[in-house]
Amino acid sequence: MAAPLLQVRGVSKHFGGFTALSEVSLEVVEGERFGLIGPNGSGKTTLINCVSGALRNEGGSIVFRGEEISRLAAYQRTRRGIARSFQIPRPFHSMSVLENLVVPLEYVVHLNDADAHAEALRILKTIGLADKAATLSNRLSQVELRKLELARAMAARPRLLISDEAMAGLAGNEVDEVLEILFKLNETGITIIMIEHIMQAVMRFSQRVICLDAGKIICEGTPASIVKDAEVQRAYLGA
Amino acid sequence: MRRDWPFWAGAAATVALAAAVGLSGANEYFFYASFVVLQFVVLATAWNILGGYAGYVNFGTAAFFGIGAYTAVVLFKAAGAPLAVQILAAAAISGLLGFGTGLLTLRLRGIFFSIATVAVIFIMETAMVNWRYVGGATGVQLLRPPVMEPFESYTRMLFVVMAILAVIAVSIARYIEVSWIGRGLRAIRDSEEAAECFGVPTLQLKLFACTVSGALMGAAGAAMPMYMSFIEPPSSFSLTYSVSALAMPMIGGTSHWLGPVIGAILLGSVQQIVTVTISNEINVLVVGVLLVVFVVAAPDGILGLLKRLKWLLRSSR
Numbered sequence: 001m002a003a004p005l006l007q008v009r010g011v012s013k014h015f016g017g018f019t020a021l022s023e024v025s026l027e028v029v030e031g032e033r034f035g036l037i038g039p040n041g042s043g044k045t046t047l048i049n050c051v052s053g054a055l056r057n058e059g060g061s062i063v064f065r066g067e068e069i070s071r072l073a074a075y076q077r078t079r080r081g082i083a084r085s086f087q088i089p090r091p092f093h094s095m096s097v098l099e100n101l102v103v104p105l106e107y108v109v110h111l112n113d114a115d116a117h118a119e120a121l122r123i124l125k126t127i128g129l130a131d132k133a134a135t136l137s138n139r140l141s142q143v144e145l146r147k148l149e150l151a152r153a154m155a156a157r158p159r160l161l162i163s164d165e166a167m168a169g170l171a172g173n174e175v176d177e178v179l180e181i182l183f184k185l186n187e188t189g190i191t192i193i194m195i196e197h198i199m200q201a202v203m204r205f206s207q208r209v210i211c212l213d214a215g216k217i218i219c220e221g222t223p224a225s226i227v228k229d230a231e232v233q234r235a236y237l238g239a
Numbered sequence: 240m241r242r243d244w245p246f247w248a249g250a251a252a253t254v255a256l257a258a259a260v261g262l263s264g265a266n267e268y269f270f271y272a273s274f275v276v277l278q279f280v281v282l283a284t285a286w287n288i289l290g291g292y293a294g295y296v297n298f299g300t301a302a303f304f305g306i307g308a309y310t311a312v313v314l315f316k317a318a319g320a321p322l323a324v325q326i327l328a329a330a331a332i333s334g335l336l337g338f339g340t341g342l343l344t345l346r347l348r349g350i351f352f353s354i355a356t357v358a359v360i361f362i363m364e365t366a367m368v369n370w371r372y373v374g375g376a377t378g379v380q381l382l383r384p385p386v387m388e389p390f391e392s393y394t395r396m397l398f399v400v401m402a403i404l405a406v407i408a409v410s411i412a413r414y415i416e417v418s419w420i421g422r423g424l425r426a427i428r429d430s431e432e433a434a435e436c437f438g439v440p441t442l443q444l445k446l447f448a449c450t451v452s453g454a455l456m457g458a459a460g461a462a463m464p465m466y467m468s469f470i471e472p473p474s475s476f477s478l479t480y481s482v483s484a485l486a487m488p489m490i491g492g493t494s495h496w497l498g499p500v501i502g503a504i505l506l507g508s509v510q511q512i513v514t515v516t517i518s519n520e521i522n523v524l525v526v527g528v529l530l531v532v533f534v535v536a537a538p539d540g541i542l543g544l545l546k547r548l549k550w551l552l553r554s555s556r
Contacts, residue, residue, distance in 0.1 A: 052436055073442075074435040083436075090433040092426045094494065103426050106419045107438035113419070156437060 005030045005160055005191050006051065010060030013046050013215075020046040022215040023060065028160070028193060033186050035206030035223065036195045039236050043215040044195045045087060048162045052084045053077040065159065079108050081159035085149035085166050087195075091137035097148055098124065098133040104156040120155060127151045127181060143174040150181055161185060162193045167201055175201055199237075203227070211236060246413065250406045257402030261395045270398040274466060276507035277401040278459050282480065283487035283499035284408040285455035289448040290485065291493030292421055294428030299340065299356030300484040302363045303333045303453040305475040307460030312373055312470050315381065322400065322465065329461035330454040336363075337453020341446045348431070357481075364476035378471025381464055397466050404462075408455045413496040415451070424448055456484075479523060483510075486530040492542030501541050 006028040013021040021043045028034045036044050049055040051062055053074030062070045069077050083104075092100050101120035105111045111119060124130045127147050132140065137148060146166050153161050163182060167175045179201055186192050196202045202209060203223040211219045211226060213235040219226055226232055261270070282300060289295050307329035314320035314328055336359075344355040368376045383393045390396040415421045423444045426434035435441045464470040483506065491502025506529060510522045537544045 054432055054436065073440070074432075075438050075440050078436060078438045086433065090430040092429040092433065094425055094429055095422070099422065103422055103434070103439065104437040107423060107440075152437060 003030055004028065004063075005032075005065060006193075007063040008047070008051065008060070009063070011047070011050055011057045011062060012059040013043075013050060013055060013057055019215050021050070021057070024212070024215070024217055025060070026210055026217065026220070028191060030159075030191055031186070031189060032191050033182075033205055033207045034191070034193045035202040035209035036193055036212065037197075037199070037202055037209060037226075037232075037236060038212035041214075042212040042236075044212055045164060046215075047212070048084060048164060048193065048195065051077075052082055052162060075107070078104070078156055078158075081157075082162070083153040083156040083158035083160070084162040085146075085153050085164055087164045087168065089145040089149050091140070091145060091148055091152075093136070093138040095137060096134050097129060097137055097140070100137050100148060100152050101155040104152060108156045123151050123154050126184075127154070128177075142169055143171075143177065146170065146174075146178055147181065150178070150185075154185065158190055160191045160193065162195070164195045165197065166194075167196060167198050179205060199227075246410075250410060253406055254403055257399050261399040261402075262389060262391075267392065267394060270392075270394045272511040274394065274398045274401050274462075275511060276504060277398070277405045278462070279483060279487060279503040279507040280405040280500055281401070281408045281455055281459035282484040283491070283503040284405070284412045284496070285452045285459070286484040287488040287493055287496075287499045288412055288415055288424075288452045288455075289445070290452075291488050291498070292416060292424035292428065293445055293448050295345070295445060295448075296353045296485065297356045297449075297452070298353050298481050298485070299359040300456055301476045301478055301480040302340075302356075302359040303336060303456035304460035304463075304480050305360075305367070305472070306336055306363055307333045307457030308463045308470055308475045309367055309373055310457065311461040312379065312381065312464050315464070316372070316379075319384070321384075322397075322462070326400075326404070326458050326461040330458040333457020333460070334450045334454030336457070338446060338450040340453070341449030345442060345445045345449060360476050360478070360481070364472045367472045367475070374471065376472065378469060381468050381470065383465055383468055393465065397462050401459075401462055404458055408458075409496055409500060411451065411455070412499075415448075416496050420444065420447065479526075482523070482530075483507075483526055486526050488540070490529055490533045490540055492540030494539070495542050498540050498542045505541075 004027045008024060008026045010023045010025055011021055012023055024047060038044050050057040053072060057070055061068055064080060064082060092103060098120050101123055102116045105116035105119050121133060124133055129147050129151060132144060140148060150166060167178050175198060182192055182205060194202060194205055206223050209223050209226045210217055211232045218231045218235060219229045286297060286300055290297050310329040310332045311325035314325050340359050344352055347355055367373060373379055386393045386396055423439045426439050427441050431441055487502035487506050488499040490506055492498030506526060509525055513521050513525050533540060
């Protein structure tokens with residue numbers, strides 16, 4: 001078995017009296033395609049916010065590549081190899097598509113201006129956005145925004161990419177396009193955690209799936225076993 | 240590769256022109272008024288580094304400006320320090336104040352940060368009101384030292400000094416804007432959470448911007464006591480500085496280093512004309528009216544308006 005890349009141990013998070021996460025533990029191994037599912041409000045985004053550093057976990061520990069990262073700022077975690085996309089795309093709207101990628105290339109990979117621009121263009125070509133390089137990011141379509149989110153995450157040269165509902169609101173062929181990109185990224189050795197409501201996409205993509213409900217893990221297993229689980233069917237699949 | 244020479248040629252030409260005008264036989268009032276306009280170029284440019292690039296609206300300009308002015312007074316009274324030393328020390332002290340203010344307030348966002356910066360003005364003003372050495376509430380009269388050769392008057396010399404400071408401030412702002420620092424600050428303005436998640440050390444960058452911004456505001460304030468030959472807390476820490484420093488980049492455009500320069504020259508000149516032709520009290524009204532007009536009609540300022548016009552002309556062809 002491959003070495004664990006990410007270990008989440010007993011992580012909790014409260015918002016006032018609301019328990020968003022209750023002692024959640026999971027492990028993701030190097031190179032894995034990992035799915036995270038659950039109904040709205042189950043704690044999926046809170047969990048990845050805790051992993052990426054957007055939120056601080058209250059209890060437990062988060063270990064990435066053997067290092068405890070719970071107390072690190074988000075930018076330090078990104079520099080250690082954790083990148084994420086956002087559920088609602090958050091491009092740097094005053095910048096061109098190309099410049100959006102230059103930011104992580106300068107701040108995470110530490111490339112100089114010329115190299116960062118060249119590398120950004122190369123990434124845009126691989127993701128199919130090269131013709132939009134000079135376009136302001138607030139003029140992109142929904143699928144282009146989703147691709148930009150992934151391209152920007154790629155620019156940070158992550159070991160672990162957390163894709164937060166990268167296919168939300170997309171049409172069938174657009175879902176396939178984004179899925180294709182994620183498969184390609186995984187083939188390059190990037191471990192991927194996919195949070196998604198489109199079950200066909202999760203089933204096709206993930207090697208292992210965890211289902212969260214009310215801040216707790218209710219089931220873990222292969223995609224095939226997850227859909228048959230009575231608890232998952234009750235809480236999420238509406239059976 | 241970006242061509243830098245037009246900017247540096249323009250900067251050198253500005254300094255040369257200011258020196259030539261300073262040595263010419265122009266009317267003394269011209270220097271008196273132009274000094275204020277140039278001072279606003281420095282203040283607006285300094286404000287824009289944090290407020291325009293990073294989107295953190297600082298209402299505390301008057302605090303940094305006032306502390307710069309009082310630093311100069313203390314050095315002048317205590318050691319008869321020359322103007323250059325006063326300006327450098329004022330920049331250092333105001334930069335430190337900027338760093339300290341940033342450390343305490345930059346974890347706040349939006350309106351909470353802005354309110355916190357207003358508080359800095361009142362704290363600093365109260366401190367100066369209660370410090371007898373610098374004249375306390377009544378202020379202190381200052382005797383200007385002899386003017387340096389080849390200038391005819393101290394005001395002319397201050398005009399040239401302020402022109403040099405304006406060029407330095409704009410050069411620093413431009414460097415920040417086009418470098419990785421500026422890109423990081425813009426990322427913070429667009430989405431602070433996304434910026435942090437894509438490797439931008441947001442707090443450090445904001446602290447840097449606050450420090451540089453404060454230092455430039457302090458440098459602008461350092462020349463003020465000698466310009467007025469007098470200093471007192473209410474005028475040194477006047478909220479008018481805060482409002483003008485914010486309004487000028489908004490009117491000129493906050494996304495480019497040229498915006499605050501255009502805004503300061505336009506608004507500063509209008510204020511001077513209004514002062515002479517109507518009344519000094521109408522100044523604030525002029526700032527307020529222009530600010531409202533631009534926020535409603537041209538939220539991206541004059542530069543944004545020009546960009547839109549250019550785009551319209553191109554698309555109509």
